[in-house]
Amino acid sequence: MTRRLGAAATFAAAVMLLGTAHAQIAKDTIKIGVLADMSSLYADLGGPGSVEAAKMAVEDFGGSVGGKKIEVVSGDHQNKPDVGASIARQWFDQNGVDMITDLTTSSVALAVQEVAREKNKVILITGAASSDLTGKACAPTSVHWMYDTVALANGTGAAVVKAGGDTWFFITADYAFGHALERDSSEVVQANGGKVLGSVKVPLNTADFSSFLLQAQSSKAKIIGLANAGGDTINSIKQAAEFGIVAGGQKLAGLLVFVTDVHSLGLNTARGLQLTEGFYWDQDDQTRTWSKKFFDRMKKEPTMVQAGVYSAVTHYLNAIKSANSIDGPAVIKQLKSGPINDFAVRSGKIQDDGSLVHDMYLFEVKKPEESKGEWDLYKQISTIPGAQAFKRPKGNECPAVKG
């Protein structure tokens, strides 16, 4: 009896060991990881929507490439770089994940980019904004897919200054993203003849901006630049309306605003806000067709981050097919070799430093009477060609490329 038990136990142990060893031998699944903020202030602009977009891309691609099945896994980095980096490390080392995408929150993206650099794995960043990702922190297997702080500054920043807003005060989220956005926007403001009168750094995920808005008010700057995003931007704009900031003659510049933020604020509060995005669901037939499929699943229209995930995953799978390899550097080489053109990214080309230069658009939020539907929120003011949008000043370049 004991001998049989012993034999059974040894057999079970052997099977288990075999099972774990199997994962380390030849891979028969391609795994794509969506690492996003699933539960906090950025969850609506990326989050579960990004996971769904990745799944849609895999389904539309056919579910497999080169005989290998494709699987999508997801994780919540909670906007903490250490949590994000440890999930990325575990994914790459133990769970056989080949590529990580979304990566909303610049501090997390920067941390994960270091892990990707160490392991030579591909990351396609659609959520984070900081231009440092392709600047001083650039990595060879990373692509910054949809937008960055330089494009936002060249878009909204330049448009606002040229329209007469020549003195600025920044309300900045006190972490990597906010600092980068304030820095890049200040440069554009000054390059266009404006002045930055001051700034205040606010902890991430602040509910009450009244104190900071008061400081902005007393600076008497014509423009209050909001170098924050998601829930922070929503709170800033809502409370600015409450304190009569706009009525008092100052204007708000939302430097990073997503369609989900405007939907949450309502058109009455957000009307007239100018913003730069890389994608809007209602731009043309192509965007509308894809967005309808997304809406049927998520019951919300997609943001540029979520459309970017679909675009990035699709091009990644195509690159694996063309290069016939899942090796990081080989796939990146394939991605960089040709143009990137789809419903979300127009006239795009990945540069040596990893930034995907493509057309951006300046939008303005509609007035309530102009809107014909719950998500009919933007009107397009102009197209900003990639070269102009992503043009960055000296001092912010990727060291490997600068040469």
Place this chain on the structure above:
Amino acid sequence: MFDWVHISLPPAQALFGQLLIGLINGSFYAILSLGLAIIFGLLNIINFTHGAQYMLGAFCAWFLLNVLGIGYWPALILAPIAVGITGIVIEQLFLKRIAGLDHLYGLLLTFGLALIIEGLFREQYGSSGQPYVIPPELQGVRNIGFMFLPYYRAWVIVASLGVCLATWFVIEKTRLGAYLRAATENPVLVQTFGINVPRLVTLTYGGGVALAALAGVLAAPIYQVRPQMGSDIIVVVFAVVVIGGMGSILGAIVSGFALGLIEGMTKVFYPEASNTVIFVIMALVLLVKPAGLFGRAA
């Protein structure tokens, strides 16, 4: 040496404006910590669900307005009653069973409930939040010389001061309050006098929860109505209660307003620390007076 601390002294005007804003934020801390202090004082339960109940109050107000067309003023009464009833249900179903056990059980149970409630709402409503309009009677700003004060924020200070003082009065100066305080000290003896202590306990929990919901209704027009609004504020409120002294009603009210003021000042002089200053103070207070500023050592 201290060049990392940028002390830019604002003009005296701006300072008064910041003080007033600090007072407004302190109002929310005061009402919430009052509810917590009452619940801890009588039930000996560390009510971690308080933040979720604050959020429920805000969502209830939003629901009343957007689904039933009931405005802000009735919501001030209806939402706390509705959420208070859910609180009573929680007390009857869960908290009664762990009465008399170690504090940790109550903490874990209420924390778990908070996570469930927040998760359900986030699943349903997303995290960007729902807009809630400031009631028309309170819209607009008034230039009071050193700042533009929105009428609604002035109302928040008035309402919360009123609620806090009324609650303090009931507990310290009325017979009902006397029963409550007696039941905290010696429930068995109070029961022998014919007072229905279990019912008192249930109603008190419901009352504390209703206070949280009231704070939620007050917050709905100025902060977005989001599922995370409770967890964002509850940690700070706990720090306030600890500083004031767990179980001390006056302590909760005074610390709430005072810490709102201190946080407001930090936002002017060193805004990067505005998130953490209350916890620094809590650490200092615990070192010097572990029972809290107004608390009595157990």
